[in-house]
Amino acid sequence: MPHQLLLDNIRNFIQLTQEEEELVLDRTTPREFKRGEFLNNEGEVNRFTNFIIKGSARVYYIEPSGHEHVVQLGISKWWVGDFPSFITQTKASMYTQALEPTEVLAFSYENLQVLYHEVPKMERFFRLLIQxxxxxFHRRVLEALGMDAEQRYLAFRNVYPEMDMQIPQKHIASYLGMSPEFLSTLKRRIVDKERGRVRK
Amino acid sequence: MPHQLLLDNIRNFIQLTQEEEELVLDRTTPREFKRGEFLNNEGEVNRFTNFIIKGSARVYYIEPSGHEHVVQLGISKWWVGDFPSFITQTKASMYTQALEPTEVLAFSYENLQVLYHEVPKMERFFRLLIQxxxxxFHRRVLEALGMDAEQRYLAFRNVYPEMDMQIPQKHIASYLGMSPEFLSTLKRRIVDKERGRVRK
Structure with missing residues (x-):
């Protein structure tokens, strides 16, 4: 029930009548992507905000030097996309790419503006979601400044244990600002430490 | 007319009736700060979101190493504060400090929740403001990754010319991730370049 997942997500924040729920669902667009396909491209206006039903995706940025930075990761029940591009309807600076076969329920920019008028409570939902x-995102930027690599990985694993299981390590490494090799060494060290602690 | 400045700011996004405007103003708290005083402290829950009427402020973070990072700057008609702390009502990780005698109109967290019920249109205003x-903030983080120092300063001066005039250079340097000496050298180089261009 893809629609049920979305309604559950909305119910975390606001209460809608059944009629309002139907109006919301009427404005969604189902989209499907193969592994490696793009939910939005850099350089084009991102028309959609995407709620992942199944699969996973990464939002990333390519520096002028060619170096890639993963800015956001998403699995089922997460919202993904180049959000700054979506809200300003200007060219995207990031790509959003499916990491496996992925299904989303999306709102197009136009449909969302109509929906705000049809169901004004959705203003509250999106305010809370964006907050x-x-x-x-803010916490993540400060963590990048003030934490070392091990602390950053542990904070990530603590907050997003499911992502740590589902998403390929190379993308998690990029998200955390380290090389995949370094993340792998780090994880071995942490496992050794945690085993040591259990033994005591 | 401090209240007029705030109403003008709100009118950029939504239309309120006169009665609604009065309800909004009734929920504001005027606050005054001397130069160097704190609008919110690190380690305490930030109770206010502040709209600057007069003066200026910086929001900054101190790394465990003791190094300071200016995360946000604000002058008249800007909203400032540790926003993540405000919306989650958890301990602030940043300080907000007045850079000169500064007056703000603030909403306390409690008053803002009441206001959302009294004037639901304010949901839309804050959704648009937060977006x-x-x-x-997102653009700024990508700029830090992808632009060199000169490009970052020129982008800043282009978007916020008034801030470049009003805020002490050392805080702008910290905001842009460079030393004050480096920013000063950079600005001389840019002035020389621009003079050169004019001469041609």
Whole structure:
């Protein structure tokens, strides 16, 4: 029930009548992607905000030097996409790519503006959602400044244990600002430490 | 007219009736700070979101190493504060400090929750405001990754010319991730270049 997942996500924040829920679902667009396909491209206006039903995706940025930075990761029940491009309807600076066969329910920019008028409570839902996204992005940037690599990985694993299981390590390494080799060494060291602790 | 500045800011995004405007103003708290005083402290829950009427402020973070990072700057008609702390009502990781005698109109967390019920249109106002803050913070982080020092300063001066005039250079340097000496050298180089261009 893809629609049920979305309605559950909305119910975390606001209460809708059944009629309002139907209006919300009427404005969604189902989209499907093969592994490696793009939910939005850099250089084009991102028309959609995407709620992942199944699969996973990464949002990433390519520096002028060619170096890739994963800015966001998403699995089932996460919202993904180049959000700054979506809200300003200007060219995207990031790519959003499916990491496996992925299904989303999306709102196009146009449909979302109509929906805000049809169901004004959705203003509150998206305000709360965006606040949370902003606070977590902010926390992530400060973590990048003030934590060492091990602390960053442990904080990530603690907050997003499911992502740590599902998403390929190379993308998690890029998200945490380290090489895949370094992350792998780090994880071995942490496992050794945690075993040591259990033995005591 | 401090209240007029705030109403003008709100009118950029939504239309309120006169009665609604009065309800909004009734929920504001005027706050005054001397130069160097704190609008919120690190380690305490930030109770206010502050709209600057007069003066200026910086929001900054101190790394465990003791190094300071300016995360946000604000002058008249800007919203400042440790926003992640405000919305989650958890301990602040940043300080917000007045850079000169500064007056703000603030919403306390409690008053803002009441206001959302009294004037539901304010959901839309804060959704749009937060979207914009999120997009601009996001752009800033990507700029830090992908631009050199000169490009970062020129982008800043281009988007925020008034801030470049009003805020002490050392805080702008910290905001842009460079030393004050380096920013000063950079600005001389840019002035020389621009004079050169004019001469041609």
């Amino acid at each position: 949370r996204a902003y606070a977590s | 914009r803050a999120y997009a601009s």
